[in-house]
Amino acid sequence: MVSDRGLQVLRAIVQDYVDTHEPVGSRSIVERHSFGVSAATIRNDMALLEDEELIAQPHTSSGRVPTDKGYRVFVDHLAELRPLSSAQRSAIASFLGDPADLDDLLARTVRLLTQLTGQVALVQYPSFARASVTHVQLVPLDGRRVLVIIVTDTGRVSQRITGLADELDAESIERVAARLVPLLAGRSVADAAEQLQRGAELAAAPVSAVDRALHRIAQAAAEELDEFRQNRLVLAGSATLAKREQDFRGSIHPLLEAIEEQVTLLRLMSEMVADEQGLSASIGRENAAFGLSEASIVASEYDSAVGAARIGIMGPTRMDYPRNLAAARAVARYLTRLLDEDEGRR
DSSP: OOOHHHHHHHHHHHHHHHHHOSOBOHHHHHHHSOOOSOHHHHHHHHHHHHHTTSEEOSSTTOOBEEOHHHHHHHHHTOOSOOOOOHHHHHHHHHHHSSOSSHHHHHHHHHHHHHHHHSSEEEEEOOOOTTOBEEEEEEEEEETTEEEEEEEETTSOEEEEEEEOSSOOOHHHHHHHHHHHHHHHTTSBHHHHHHHHHHOHHHHSOOOSHHHHHHHHHHHHHHHHHHHHHSOOEEEEOTHHHHHTGGGSSSOSHHHHHHHHHOHHHHHHHHHOOOOTTSEEEEEGGGGGGGTOTTEEEEEEEEEETTEEEEEEEEEESSSOHHHHHHHHHHHHHHHHHHHHHHHHHO
């Protein structure tokens, strides 16, 4: 059982190690923090923390550094998060203001988080399986190409150019649209996708040019709706890993592979347990099952019309947890507000 002063000493060690990247000794703690006790007393506290495997001595005659377990205890006992400055809050409002669409908003979000934290930023797309299709339009581009536009009630817009087997005039495209739109409009994304998959008229062998066009356009629409339902990540700041490579105990290649694959990061973020504020952290060896024991991820939930998703920050275990959690929470709250306002306008 760690005493209250022991937790304060642990907090000092974490803060000083994050700031200096140097092992922390008892004398420096006495000099930098107002504990009102001697260096010998601090050494006793550090010995108890070492017995609890919360800190470790990397080299003989050196100071102490936090362990993964120590970072976990530090995060679990955070009394408050470091507040963002007024300039940082203004930057959030300015950077995220007036996005073109959801894709643009989330792309801006990860770029902003990377600028605020200097770490890799990740944002989950909300799942649009429960969203409803509100608009379907076919726009002829030329005789053999059609732009398929699908819009949902959440503002998600899909545009895909589809090639046709036969050359069709505008009237024929309108006939295709008249058969396709009732299968999609007013249905949930999941239901619309199922309608396309099991629709009897689409399953039949196409015999006319209009049938063949309907079949091909329906396939394209089904692929777009399937993408709506899949979990996706937007990422930024991968280059920061190379800049911070010395902060990692081992290779950064598993992190680079996870960024490229995305599936691992999606699984990890979906399994993180949030506190009552919607904040969560997964630290070092807690990520071993995902091959990411060299990294920590902190996250905050944001809300959209179709459900909650997460904003995350990934970096070395030696990260500024209070600042990164505060940044994730502030950006998540602003993102939620923007999405609420956008929903209210529709």
